[in-house]
Amino acid sequence: MIYFDQSATTQPYPEVISSYSEAAGRFFANPASLHPLGTEAEQVTEQAKEKIARQFNLENYDILSVSGATEANNMVLQGAAQMYKNRGDHIVTTVLEHASVYETAKRLESEGFRVTFVSPDDDGTISAEKVINEITDQTILVSVIHVSHELGTILPVEEIGRKIKDYPKARFHVDHVQGACKLPINIEKSGIDYVSLSPHKLHGLKGSGLLFKRKSALLKPQMNGGGQQGANRPGTENTAGLAAAAKALRISEENRGAYVNDIRRLNEYLSSELAKIPGVEINSPENRSPFILNVSVPGMKAEAIVQSLAKKDIYISTKSACSSNDIHAPSRILAEAGFEHKRASSALRLSMSYKNSMDEVCEVIQAMNRVVSEMKEVKNS
Amino acid sequence: MxxxxxxxxxxxxxxxxxxxxxxxxxxxxxxxxxxxxxxxxxxxxxxxxxxxxxxxxxxxxxxxxxxxxxxxxxxxxxxxxxxxxxxxxxxxxxxxxxxxxxxxxxxxxxxxxxxxxxxxxxxxxxxxxxxxxxxxxxxxxxxxxxxxxxxxxxxxxxxxxxxxxxxxGMKGLPVGSSGKSLLMLSGGLDSPVAGIYALKKGVTLEAVHFHSPPYTNDRAKKKAEDLARVMTRYGGRIKLHTVSFTEIQKAIRQQIPDNYEITVTRRFMLRIAEKIAEETGAKAVVTGESLGQVASQTLESMHAINAVTAFPVLRPLLTAEKLDIVEDAKKFGTHDISTRPYDDCCTIFLPAESKTKPKPEKAARYESWLDIEQLVAEAVSAREIQIIDAKDSGINEEISELF
The missing domain is CATH 3.30.2130.30 (VC0802-like)
Structure with missing residues (x-):
């Protein structure tokens, strides 16, 4: 099996699974219970958060455990909009966002907020100035994806954060899902108020996401309940999920140090070889995450390519898995990023992790070559 | 560059x-x-x-x-x-x-x-x-x-x-330049702030915390440890004496009229603190008391409580406003620990009413029904002593493999 859909989700590290099962079995008590079993579970919960806070160099932040980054993104957009609506009614975000930010922003728009969606320039990237220039004295929230999950585009969130400090009214959210433990950023120093994270994209487990929230940045809670996690996110805390998340993040960070340059080489090789195949066009910009490569084969059905590769035990995506429900629609993100319809509707995403190797990359290139030329023959005959 | x-x-x-x-x-x-x-x-x-x-x-x-x-x-x-x-x-x-x-x-x-x-x-x-x-x-x-x-x-x-x-900088005097004091550290907002103020004047601190096992939650004790750990940022390592107060509280509950319970409780705590201070060479006791904040902190109460010791009792927050203390606690990083909702020993057996103007003579008379010296000596000798170090992460090694 060659798995090149690592940005959709990853296979958990065995260590993560054993951490989860040990914590789930041993520290099953409710961390909010007063008895010593509760105290123990609370200790595991708190120390997992402490470990995570340290890994990301966070001192003045709450680490909130949530169900996933989709929940985190919803919590931030809706929660900040509602909390700060008395200060203004304007939100700045980009067209490259994940659906959980984009759709929430659309909904806020329908509820009366004004939303500016910044588009990339011709080179595919969005500069800090371009985002900052949209900020007005009515802007209460700026939400920017760090690494585009479809194109791999890297956005200058640190620079944006430093510049937003000049606008004390505007809170700053970063969707760090595809960047965490891959392309580290200095969260606290860059003035980022909220950060969404998804350990299952880092060989962790589904069902446990994270939201880092600067203590001084508030959110209107989106759920009502027993007041856990400072009432920001009520519900019995997921002790084992947090322990597993802490472990996945730690191992991923270690791997980043060891392998990130290898991944860079894989991505460059993959891109230069795929570009040689007639009909294949590279969509990802130069300044992209080494973990993602987006290409199009205009005129061919992307889904057909995905299925033919799957027959060869190679797994890639069309657009992001979260928006693959309507498989025939072009990628919303590529279309809004300025790609013409033919290209936006034939996009393929190849995404890697530290587990992928050069041998696999070579096999993928060969298989792509064969599949594309076979499909051309079918079309021409 | x-x-x-x-x-x-x-x-x-x-x-x-x-x-x-x-x-x-x-x-x-x-x-x-x-x-x-x-x-x-x-x-x-x-x-x-x-x-x-x-x-x-x-x-x-x-x-x-x-x-x-x-x-x-x-x-x-x-x-x-x-x-x-x-x-x-x-x-x-x-x-x-x-x-x-x-x-x-x-x-x-x-x-x-x-x-x-x-x-x-x-x-x-x-x-x-x-x-x-x-x-x-x-x-x-x-x-x-x-x-x-x-x-x-x-x-x-x-x-x-x-x-x-x-x-x-933080100004003040370097910690260690003004002798040693013993801080009475509850889990509340005031005492850690008072301790940090004492550190600011160059005082070296040890701390004493009272708990009432098995009635108090372990989390209350951990609160005191975590507070001491924050204080080490300002004053280096801190020796924390944890005194079990259960036997004394039971004795007080049985023998002392309700409206003198708080006064007598405080007097016992101060006697114990004095004994520990003598042992460790501390020259004063520091408390988080603030004038008039609660019934036990009226001037009359302080007078009645203070009567049991000849040691100076330093009260850095004596005239501070509660709101300012809260602000300081936030600034010093103790606020979020202090506001964790676990009772320490003084609130567990709290009587319904307490006297705002207790008299030292009366307190002494009620106490004469108790074997003061023995109760104090037992509590002092059974205390647990830990060194809280700035390096100590507070992360439990036993569970750290999970992460």
Whole structure:
């Protein structure tokens, strides 16, 4: 099996699974219970958060455990909009966002907020100035994806954060899902108020996401309940999920140090070889995450390519898995990023992790070559 | 470009006279302690200043580490450079930009030339550097009287030294320069703040915490440990004495009228604190009491409670406003720990009513039904002693494998 859909989700590290099962079995008590079993579970919960806070160099932040980054993104957009609506009614975000930010922003728009969606320039990237220039004295929230999950585009969130400090009214959210433990950023120093994270994209487990929230940045809670996690996110805390998340993040960070340059080489090789195949066009910009490569084969059905590769035990995506429900629609993100319809509707995403190797990359290139030329023959005959 | 060392100024007025040298030594030792995690960062003293050689460490990390050290008035990262115009200008520009961040503002350049063989005078050098900065900066102007940022350039024989950015220190006296006190540390908001104020005056602290097993939650005890751990940032390691108060509380509950329970409880706590202070060589007891805040902190109550000891009882928060104490707790980093909802021993057996004007004689008479000396001696000898160290992460090794 060659798995090149690592940005959709990853296979958990065995260590993560054993951490989860040990914590789930041993520290099953409710961390909010007063008895010593509760105290123990609370200790595991708190120390997992402490470990995570340290890994990301966070001192003045709450680490909130949530169900996933989709929940985190919803919590931030809706929660900040509602909390700060008395200060203004304007939100700045980009067209490259994940659906959980984009759709929430659309909904806020329908509820009366004004939303500016910044588009990339011709080179595919969005500069800090371009985002900052949209900020007005009515802007209460700026939400920017760090690494585009479809194109791999890297956005200058640190620079944006430093510049937003000049606008004390505007809170700053970063969707760090595809960047965490891959392309580290200095969260606290860059003035980022909220950060969404998804350990299952880092060989962790589904069902446990994270939201880092600067203590001084508030959110209107989106759920009502027993007041856990400072009432920001009520519900019995997921002790084992947090322990597993802490472990996945730690191992991923270690791997980043060891392998990130290898991944860079894989991505460059993959891109230069795929570009040689007639009909294949590279969509990802130069300044992209080494973990993602987006290409199009205009005129061919992307889904057909995905299925033919799957027959060869190679797994890639069309657009992001979260928006693959309507498989025939072009990628919303590529279309809004300025790609013409033919290209936006034939996009393929190849995404890697530290587990992928050069041998696999070579096999993928060969298989792509064969599949594309076979499909051309079918079309021409 | 990068910073080479950190220059530390200390409050000179506060340390005049014979003690000055001792103060300097203690301060340098405390700074060294704070720099322990930074291999190669070395301290030295000269001309009434302390210097830290950064040896490649990030200036901001070092600043963060020494910021809580009492006795520091202010400090600035500095650059050592060759004594030539270009190097001075470029370094000054970089440092000024670093000091301003994105802010607009005013600056001034002050050059001192202790190396008189340097061919250009200080006055001229002011213009050479100031002019260069103005040409290369937008949004910044010169204000020689009240600048936001001052660029200090000192041309010496061996090299030129430039200072610009300035951090405010915590002021106060270096911890360890004013003897030892014992802090009565509950889990509440006030006592850790009071303790940190005592540290500010140079006092070394040990702490005593009372709990009532099995009726109190372990989390209440952990609260005290976590609070002490925060306090180590300001005062180095802290010895924490945890006293089980259950037997005494039971005895009080049985023998003492309801409206004197609080007074007698406090008197027992103070007696125990005094005994521990004697053992450890502490010369005073520090409490978080604030006048009139609760029934047991009226002047009459303090009088009745204080009567059991001849030790000075220091109350740094005596006249503080509750809101200010809350603000301080937030600033010191103890607030979120103090507000965890676990009862410590004094609230477990709390009577319904208590006297706001208790009399010491009456309290003494009620207490005469109890074997005071034995109860105190037993509690003191059964206490648990832990050293809370700044290095101690608070992370339980046993479960750390999970992460």
């Amino acid at each position: 990068k910073y080479d060392f950190m220059l530390i100024r200390y409050a000179e007025l506060a340390i005049k006279g014979k003690n000055r040298k001792k103060f300097e030594q203690i301060l340098e030792k405390n700074i060294r302690q704070a720099l322990k995690p930074f291999d190669g960062a070395k301290t030295s003293r000269s001309f009434g200043r302390i210097f830290i050689e950064l040896n490649g460490h990030e200036e901001e990390k070092i600043a963060e580490a020494i910021k809580p050290v009492y006795g520091i008035y202010s400090f600035s990262p500095a650059v050592r450079t060759e004594s030539n115009e270009k190097a001075m200008q470029e370094n000054a520009l970089w440092m000024l930009n670093d000091a301003f961040g994105n802010q607009h503002g005013t600056f001034k350049v002050s050059v001192r030339r202790t190396d008189k063989t340097y061919p250009v005078s200080s006055q001229e050098m002011n213009h050479v550097i100031g002019g260069y900065l103005l040409r290369n900066l937008t949004d910044k102007s010169v204000d020689v009287h009240d600048p936001d940022v001052e660029v200090n350039v000192e041309i010496r024989e061996d090299a030129t030294y430039i200072l610009c950015k300035r951090y405010e």
